[in-house]
Amino acid sequence: MTFDSNMGGGRPPRQMYDVSAMGLKCAGCGADITELPFQPTGDRPVYCRDCKRQNSGSGSGFSARPQRQMYDVSAMGLKCAGCGVDITELPFEPTGDRPVYCRECNRNRRQSYSGNRY
Numbered sequence: 001m002t003f004d005s006n007m008g009g010g011r012p013p014r015q016m017y018d019v020s021a022m023g024l025k026c027a028g029c030g031a032d033i034t035e036l037p038f039q040p041t042g043d044r045p046v047y048c049r050d051c052k053r054q055n056s057g058s059g060s061g062f063s064a065r066p067q068r069q070m071y072d073v074s075a076m077g078l079k080c081a082g083c084g085v086d087i088t089e090l091p092f093e094p095t096g097d098r099p100v101y102c103r104e105c106n107r108n109r110r111q112s113y114s115g116n117r118y
């Protein structure tokens with residue numbers, strides 16, 4: 001039974017496989033990869049630590065989502081084509097040749113679009 005919980009003190013780092021003999025290169029930046037936290041199978045690309053962090057940073061787990069830009073249209077005196085309320089900002093630049101809707105009406109329209117088709 002090998003239960004070396006107290007080896008050198010502290011938690012041992014994640015086991016790393018020495019792959020320096022395999023001449024692996026990072027599929028992202030081309031850096032030499034000398035160790036991996038898993039045994040490479042050879043049929044899928046491997047990434048260095050930096051690239052892996054970048055890959056996991058962006059993508060699905062996006063914490064710092066930039067806010068959608070809003071255009072200040074308060075000077076244009078636009079009214080919602082649905083309820084007639086004043087529109088002061090829009091998520092897009094109004095072209096003037098198509099009706100604009102307030103947030104409330106936009107949501108209602110989207111719901112009715114997906115809700116009942118005809």
Ligand SMILES: [Zn+2]
Binds near residue numbers: 027028
């Ligand atoms: Zn890399």
Ligand SMILES: [Zn+2]
Binds near residue numbers: 083085
């Ligand atoms: Zn409206």
